[in-house]
Amino acid sequence: MFALGLIGVLVRRNIIFILISLEVMLNAAGLAFVVAGARWGQADGQVMFIFILVMAAAEVSVGLALVLRLYHQFKSLDADAASEMRG
């Protein structure tokens, strides 16, 4: 699933799909943590999954706010449009 998310990030040019792919990658990392925690019967894996969840929530809120600003700026959801950005 991590590989799928990585391919999604690399292939798609729509910003919404890039964010979805990031979610998939974070989810895969959390899945690996929980599997490892269940394998050894420890609670640490689930604790790390909760942290990943919190990070994903913060990341997606900021990312979607950025998407809204970018859409108002460029009237497009193409990630290549943002490469003309000048500081």
Next chain:
Amino acid sequence: MEAVFYLAAAVAVVGTVVALTRLNAVHALLYLIVSLLGVAVVFYVMGAPFVAALEVIVYAGAIMVLFIFVVMMLNLGERATEIERTWLRPGMFIGPGVLAVILIGELVYLLAGTCGQNSAAGMVGPRDVGIALFGPYLIGVELASMLLLGGLVGAYHLGWGRPEAAGTESRHDIRADESRAVAGGDLVRAGADRGAGAP
């Protein structure tokens, strides 16, 4: 148990593949929700019911609501209603519906089969998670709360319209309020989860 695990994993992977190959954002979100539910069933099978509940509530609930808000906001236009009419054709619900029915069948099978003997291999309940979370990982909890505060302030700042863009100011304000409210919902929800995880 093994068959249920592999079936749920297959549903999750298929949902992810289909979600990332859709051309339409809303269809992709439907399949992504199915994929997240499949991952939640995998968690439940592996003896982590607390994390499974968190996955459904936070991922399939809060984060997907954020995505759907943004997708719907970006499609505000004069053609919005006919676009939605084409999106909501009944045929679009067949694929996610079939996968979700598979998952519900698995869940019913699990709940009916293991209600008597509740001894899955490597079962880690919410109590252990809470103890670990507030014992050795207390500094992590504090850092997570600070990260959430930073995300809240950042989303609010980015959602706020520019002062010189007076024409679209009111719409910017509405969007900023919405994004702030949703981000605040995440914050409150994560805090409630932490509170519920306390022994």
